Each structure stands twice: as C-alpha cells, then as structure tokens.
Amino acid sequence: MAIHLWGGIETMPEVSIFKQNLSDLLGGKSAKGLEKSFGFVTAGDLLQHFPRRYAERGELTSFEKIEVGKPVTIMATVSSITSRRMQNKRGWILVVTVTDGRDSMQLTFFNQKWREKELQIGRSGLFAGTVTDYRGTRTLTHPQYLLFADGSDSDLEALNQFAGSIIPVYPSSQSITSWQIASSVDVVLASTSDLVDPIPESVRKEFGLMDWTQALHAIHQPQSHSDLEAARYRIKFHEAFVLQSLLEERRRARRGIKAIARQPKNHGRRTRFDAMLPFVLTNGQIRVGEEIAADLNSESPMMRLLQGDVGSGKTIVALRAMLDVIESGGQCALLAPTEVLASQHFDSVMKLLKDMASDGSLMTSMNNSGADAVHVTLLTGSLPTAARKQALLDIASGTAGIVIGTHALIQESVEFFDLGLVVIDEQHRFGVEQRAVLMNKGRGNTKPHVLVMTATPIPRTVALTTFGDLDVSTLDESPSMRVGVETHVVNAMTVPNHLERVWERMSEEVTAGNKVFIVCPSISEQENTDDIDSDHSGAPIATNQKLHSVNESIVELASRFPDISFGALHGQMKPELKQDVMSRFTEAAANPVDVLVATTVIEVGVDVPAATMMVIQNAERFGISQLHQLRGRIGRGDRPGLCILVQNNFGNDGSTDRLEAIRSTTNGFELAQRDLEIRREGDVLGQDQSGLSSSLRLLRVVEDSELIEIARDQVTSIAESSTWDAVLAAIDATDFERVTHLEKT
Numbered sequence: 001m002a003i004h005l006w007g008g009i010e011t012m013p014e015v016s017i018f019k020q021n022l023s024d025l026l027g028g029k030s031a032k033g034l035e036k037s038f039g040f041v042t043a044g045d046l047l048q049h050f051p052r053r054y055a056e057r058g059e060l061t062s063f064e065k066i067e068v069g070k071p072v073t074i075m076a077t078v079s080s081i082t083s084r085r086m087q088n089k090r091g092w093i094l095v096v097t098v099t100d101g102r103d104s105m106q107l108t109f110f111n112q113k114w115r116e117k118e119l120q121i122g123r124s125g126l127f128a129g130t131v132t133d134y135r136g137t138r139t140l141t142h143p144q145y146l147l148f149a150d151g152s153d154s155d156l157e158a159l160n161q162f163a164g165s166i167i168p169v170y171p172s173s174q175s176i177t178s179w180q181i182a183s184s185v186d187v188v189l190a191s192t193s194d195l196v197d198p199i200p201e202s203v204r205k206e207f208g209l210m211d212w213t214q215a216l217h218a219i220h221q222p223q224s225h226s227d228l229e230a231a232r233y234r235i236k237f238h239e240a241f242v243l244q245s246l247l248e249e250r251r252r253a254r255r256g257i258k259a260i261a262r263q264p265k266n267h268g269r270r271t272r273f274d275a276m277l278p279f280v281l282t283n284g285q286i287r288v289g290e291e292i293a294a295d296l297n298s299e300s301p302m303m304r305l306l307q308g309d310v311g312s313g314k315t316i317v318a319l320r321a322m323l324d325v326i327e328s329g330g331q332c333a334l335l336a337p338t339e340v341l342a343s344q345h346f347d348s349v350m351k352l353l354k355d356m357a358s359d360g361s362l363m364t365s366m367n368n369s370g371a372d373a374v375h376v377t378l379l380t381g382s383l384p385t386a387a388r389k390q391a392l393l394d395i396a397s398g399t400a401g402i403v404i405g406t407h408a409l410i411q412e413s414v415e416f417f418d419l420g421l422v423v424i425d426e427q428h429r430f431g432v433e434q435r436a437v438l439m440n441k442g443r444g445n446t447k448p449h450v451l452v453m454t455a456t457p458i459p460r461t462v463a464l465t466t467f468g469d470l471d472v473s474t475l476d477e478s479p480s481m482r483v484g485v486e487t488h489v490v491n492a493m494t495v496p497n498h499l500e501r502v503w504e505r506m507s508e509e510v511t512a513g514n515k516v517f518i519v520c521p522s523i524s525e526q527e528n529t530d531d532i533d534s535d536h537s538g539a540p541i542a543t544n545q546k547l548h549s550v551n552e553s554i555v556e557l558a559s560r561f562p563d564i565s566f567g568a569l570h571g572q573m574k575p576e577l578k579q580d581v582m583s584r585f586t587e588a589a590a591n592p593v594d595v596l597v598a599t600t601v602i603e604v605g606v607d608v609p610a611a612t613m614m615v616i617q618n619a620e621r622f623g624i625s626q627l628h629q630l631r632g633r634i635g636r637g638d639r640p641g642l643c644i645l646v647q648n649n650f651g652n653d654g655s656t657d658r659l660e661a662i663r664s665t666t667n668g669f670e671l672a673q674r675d676l677e678i679r680r681e682g683d684v685l686g687q688d689q690s691g692l693s694s695s696l697r698l699l700r701v702v703e704d705s706e707l708i709e710i711a712r713d714q715v716t717s718i719a720e721s722s723t724w725d726a727v728l729a730a731i732d733a734t735d736f737e738r739v740t741h742l743e744k745t
C-alpha cells in the first residue's frame with residue numbers, strides 16, 4: 001500500500017483499494033493499456049468493469065451472432081490446420097479452422113508457422129480479434145488466443161489459473177483481450193479483502209445478500225452459477241441502494257438550505273378563488289393542494305414534481321398555491337417553455353382570476369385596484385421597451401404578485417423583491433442547471449420554493465431513479481377530458497384513399513364550427529427543416545422519406561378547400577405572428593383561423609376547447625409520449641375528439657407498435673409504461689435529471705423496478721438511524737465517481 005503525505009504528517013491512511021492507482025497494483029504497462037483503452041485509473045474502475053457474459057469451459061460460443069467488424073472473444077475448438085507457401089510473397093501462411101460444433105471460422109497467420117505446434121486439432125481455447133469477411137468466410141487474422149490446458153502443459157496451466165470453469169468474457173478492445181483484463185482483475189482481487197460495505201449487515205441479512213467483497217469476487221470469478229446469480233443480485237441491489245442513498249443525501253442537504261415559510265394568516269384569496277371556479281375541484285387537486293401547502297409552510301425549500309396527464313388540471317393547483325404565497329407577502333414566477341405558452345398562461349390566469357386580477361396596465365379603471373388585487377405581469381421578449389421597464393420595476397418593487405414568462409427571461413437580469421414560489425411548467429424542457437439558477441433568486445440567503453409540473457407521466461421507478469431527489473405528487477384523473485378522444489391510424493402508403501375521407505371529415509368539422517389541428521414534422525419541403533425538438537423520443541429518423549411540411553400542406557389544402565381558413569404555426573415565425581395566428585385560432589375573431597397547420601410547437605400546453613380533430617402527418621416519426629402530448633390538445637371542450645395518425649411508411653421501423661399503443665389507449669401512465677417497454681434503456685435514461693444514472697452498470701430501471709422500490713424504502717429508514725453516516729462513508733470509500741456526482745450538485 002502506498003504511503004501518502006497529508007498535511008506534512010506522515011500517515012498510512014486507510015485508502016480503500018477502490019481508490020488505489022492501477023499503476024501501483026499492476027505495473028505501468030498493464031495500467032497504461034487499461035487507461036488508454038477504457039480510461040480506467042483506479043482499482044475501483046477496473047473492479048466495476050463487469051464481464052459482459054460468461055463462457056463455460058467445454059461449451060463453445062455460437063458463431064451465429066458474431067458480427068463482422070467487431071472485436072470478439074469466442075470459445076472454439078481447432079478442427080483443422082494447414083500451412084502453405086504464399087503465392088506472391090515469400091513466407092508461409094497458416095490457416096486454422098475452429099468450430100463451435102456447428103459453424104466454423106478461419107484463423108489466419110502469416111509467417112508464424114511455429115504456431116502449428118500449439119494449435120493442434122482438438123485443442124480448445126479463447127480466440128480474440130476483429131472479425132473480417134474473407135471471400136465469404138469469417139476470418140480472424142492474427143487473433144490473440146488462450147488455449148485451455150490439456151493436462152500436459154504446465155505453462156498453459158499457469159495462464160489458466162485465474163479462470164474457473166465459468167470464464168468471464170469482458171468488454172474488450174483492439175489491444176486488450178478479455179483474458180488480459182481477467183488477469184489484471186485477478187491481481188487486483190487478490191489484494192481485495194474486507195471492503196467496507198455500504199449496505200448494512202442487517203439489510204444484507206434480511207435480503208440474503210452477499211457482502212460487497214464476496215460479490216466482487218464472485219462476479220469476476222464465479223465458482224458456480226448460483227454464485228454468479230447471487231453476485232449479480234447483490235450488485236444490482238448495491239447500485240440501487242447507493243443511488244437512492246445519494247438522492248436521499250441531496251434531499252437532506254436541501255434541508256440545510258433556508259426558505260421562507262409561506263404561511264398565510266388566512267387563505268382569503270384562495271377561498272375567494274375556489275368559490276369563483278365554475279367547477280368543483282377533484283379529490284386529486286385537493287389532495288395535491290394540501291401536499292404543496294404543507295411544503296410551503298416549511299423553512300426548507302419545496303422541490304416538488306407535479307405530474308399529471310394533459311388536462312388533469314395542474315394549472316389550477318399551481319394557481320391556488322400561488323395565491324397562498326401572495327397572501328403571505330411573497331411573489332411567484334410561472335415559467336413556460338415558449339413565449340406562446342407564456343402568453344397563453346397569462347390569458348388563462350387572467351381569465352381564471354377574473355376580477356381578482358390586475359394586469360398592471362395603466363387603465364386601472366378596468367382592473368381591480370383593491371388591496372387584495374393580484375397583480376399579474378407578463379414578461380416576454382416582444383414587450384415594448386417602456387412596458388418592459390415597467391414590468392421589471394413592478395417585479396423589483398414587489399408590486400407584481402405573479403410574473404409569467406419564459407425561463408430565459410426570468411433567468412436574465414430580473415430582480416425580485418421577494419420571490420417565494422417558482423412554478424415551472426413542462427419539466428422535461430428544463431435542465432438541472434436552469435433549476436439551480438432560479439433557486440438563487442430568493443430573498444437574502446433564502447431560496448424560493450419550487451414546483452415543477454410535467455404532463456409526461458413518469459412511471460414510478462423512473463421517477464425514483466432519475467427524479468429521486470424531488471418529491472412527487474400525481475394527479476391521476478382528467479376532469480377536462482371526460483368526453484374522450486377516438487384515435488385511428490391511416491396508412492397513406494397502403495390505403496391512400498382513406499386519407500381522402502380524412503380531409504372530408506376535416507371540412508365537416510369546420511362546417512360544424514369546430515377547430516382542427518394538422519401537425520407536420522417539418523416547416524418547409526425545400527429545406528426539409530426539422531422542427532421536431534431534439535428531446536423527442538425514440539422515433540428513428542429514416543432518410544429519403546417524404547416529410548410533410550407546414551408550408552406545402554397549407555398551399556395544397558387551401559387550393560382544395562377554398563372556403564376554409566388555414567393558419568400556420570412553427571418555431572421560425574416571429575413572436576407577433578405566432579400570437580396573431582394563435583389568437584385567431586383560439587378566440588372569436590374577425591378573420592378566424594379554422595385549421596391550424598403546425599409543427600410540434602403546439603405539443604405542450606396549448607388549450608383550445610373548440611378543437612375537435614387532429615391529423616398528425618408522418619406519425620411514424622414521433623415517439624409515444626410526443627404523440628400523446630399532441631393528442632392531448634383535442635377533446636378538451638365538451639365535444640369528443642378525433643385523432644388521425646397518418647403513417648407514411650410500411651412500419652418496418654417499429655413505428656406500427658408505437659402507433660398501435662397510442663391508438664389503443666389514452667391513459668398517459670399506461671402509455672408511459674408501454675413506451676418504456678418499447679424503448680431502450682439508454683433512451684429512457686436520456687431524460688435523467690439527476691445526473692446519477694450513468695453510474696448504473698447492472699441495474700435496469702424498467703426490469704428492476706421492484707429492487708429500486710426496496711432499496712428506496714431501506715434507505716429512507718436507515719437515513720433516520722445512527723447507521724447513516726457509516727453508509728455514506730462506505731460509499732465514499734468505495735465509489736469515487738458517484739461521490740463526484742454528488743459534490744457537483
């Protein structure tokens with residue numbers, strides 16, 4: 001063990017084996033190779049490089065799945081060997097055929113005739129290299145190999161010592177073979193004993209878990225299958241446990257941060273507001289309202305995620321919380337992802353508050369100017385200078401009770417007098433950093449309370465893994481969607497005439513006084529500009545595929561339906577133009593828009609009760625959650641909705657499954673679950689907000705949901721006990737990478 005000098009005093013601290021440098025343990029050459037190929041520096045890096053699979057001695061690797069161009073490690077038996085002189089050059093070529101018992105593969109060596117002595121017919125071993133295709137035969141040229149001892153060869157015996165009968169096969173590189181990794185692991189494991197274990201003994205007992213040291217030995221050098229199974233279970237448990245511990249630690253660290261408790265003496269404004277609502281609150285809305293009120297009452301900042309399907313009534317919940325904060329003297333910010341949504345929020349907040357609201361304009365006669373007026377300020381990039389100045393002044397002086405804008409605006413130069421609550425609409429557009437900036441807007445050293453709202457339902461285990469440091473509230477009824485939406489898939493390739501019927505139906509809807517959305521993936525055909533947000537989920541992008549565009553669709557449809565008024569909406573339009581189109585589509589106007597042809601900018605939040613029909617072009621291009629979001633724009637009034645998904649391919653990209661999932665249910669949670677099953681793990685964690693999931697190696701958030709729940713429960717109770725500090729210390733000692741993650745936040 002290396003001796004470290006700390007603060008001038010020579011000590012021999014208990015440096016965990018995990019933090020020791022590989023160069024001290026393995027020697028420079030091997031350590032350099034591991035660093036170059038994999039970036040491994042410490043023993044911990046190497047010990048957590050788990051085998052990709054295991055081969056069993058005597059049981060050969062099937063060649064079937066072996067891909068040309070990839071580095072592979074196979075277990076095979078030599079079935080023939082020939083050597084001949086090369087035709088054009090001097091020297092010998094040695095061709096060895098190896099077999100998996102069914103297929104065969106060729107090994108080629110140039111000028112290494114001496115290998116004949118080793119590679120005798122009947123010998124088995126591991127062979128590693130990059131597979132090439134040589135005239136239709138899969139070939140490894142100059143592979144590295146490790147032959148199994150045949151009882152007569154003591155040198156080979158030595159090489160074999162680190163492998164039991166179950167042979168680990170590691171993710172390897174061009175220059176380092178699986179068994180070279182195995183032999184390095186063997187060296188490191190030899191000095192690994194009695195690691196501190198983050199999982200307390202009582203938990204290990206209860207769940208029959210190996211200890212950490214045993215598990216690492218067993219995952220790398222399993223003695224039996226049951227040994228391996230037990231190790232895998234323990235390591236998955238370990239990952240879930242460590243992750244939940246770190247998330248718990250974040251929650252606790254937050255408790256050290258001060259917020260101002262927002263405890264109104266009475267709920268005057270909220271009570272008046274409730275009485276004005278044209279409907280009764282759902283039980284869910286009341287329950288979540290109480291959860292939020294309790295958080296606001298506390299001197300540590302709320303960090304709550306409110307998830308509820310589109311139309312579940314999140315806005316009202318947020319508004320009620322805001323009224324309480326205002327009642328207790330604080331200000332609120334409501335942040336939307338786009339300017340269009342910010343203005344829509346402003347309109348709907350004004351409408352909901354009715355005469356409780358004042359919009360800060362100088363025409364006070366039209367506004368409530370009474371003592372309890374709620375002053376609502378819209379702050380957008382398109383405000384004229386004078387109005388912007390006034391808005392900023394109102395925010396700084398505390399006059400503005402509710403400030404509505406996009407996050408960009410609020411983040412910039414805006415100073416609040418006393419920001420008590422930040423409500424962020426549509427969580428998935430905001431990153432961790434943006435959230436952090438907002439948190440710094442509180443009065444003095446305090447932080448505001450934060451409520452993030454998302455309409456993308458997150459299955460519980462994903463929430464536990466990736467949003468685990470937030471508290472989660474859920475609205476699971478949709479009061480505004482009782483009428484329902486019917487969904488059909490129309491394949492434009494196989495049944496083009498069905499599309500004709502769709503346009504007729506569009507015309508009928510307009511005649512009946514309803515509004516229609518047409519969604520296209522691109523803005524214009526010439527540019528084929530893709531207006532799909534980069535965070536869209538899972539839909540593969542096919543090249544050379546016809547993409548419907550907003551501009552061309554309008555031209556085409558307008559010439560066919562001259563009596564219908566079409567309007568365009570996409571991300572490249574000027575804000576004033578967007579406003580104009582939206583208001584002509586949403587409200588009674590002199591020159592109304594009947595059919596809005598738009599890109600996915602309408603995906604979130606847009607609330608148009610008169611909209612009854614939506615046609616989604618190139619529906620195969622969109623992911624499940626995005627289609628669900630889009631569809632949520634219709635059927636919000638008292639008339640049922642009709643959603644047509646137009647498929648423009650033959651579905652060989654898996655899109656048919658997605659579209660069928662959307663067709664068969666409107667339940668957001670069911671769809672989110674389906675989405676998880678269809679998508680790959682990496683895509684699921686693509687939305688990770690915690691930055692922690694990159695350290696997961698064996699744990700799978702979808703498959704291992706039960707384990708994640710167990711770990712969460714265990715951590716929650718241990719965190720209240722005297723063992724907690726020991727758990728954190730053990731994590732610190734055995735896992736450098738994860739601790740770094742923690743420090744970053």
Ligand code: ADP
Pocket residue numbers: 279280281282285308309310311312313314315316455479480607
């Ligand atoms: P979300 O933001 O969750 O998509 P909103 O808050 O915009 O949902 O609400 C959607 C629609 O439902 C709005 O028109 C709203 O007025 C209405 N709404 C909200 N709560 C209720 C309720 N309890 N009963 C009936 N309608 C409601």
Ligand code: MG
Pocket residue numbers: 314315605
């Ligand atoms: Mg909303």
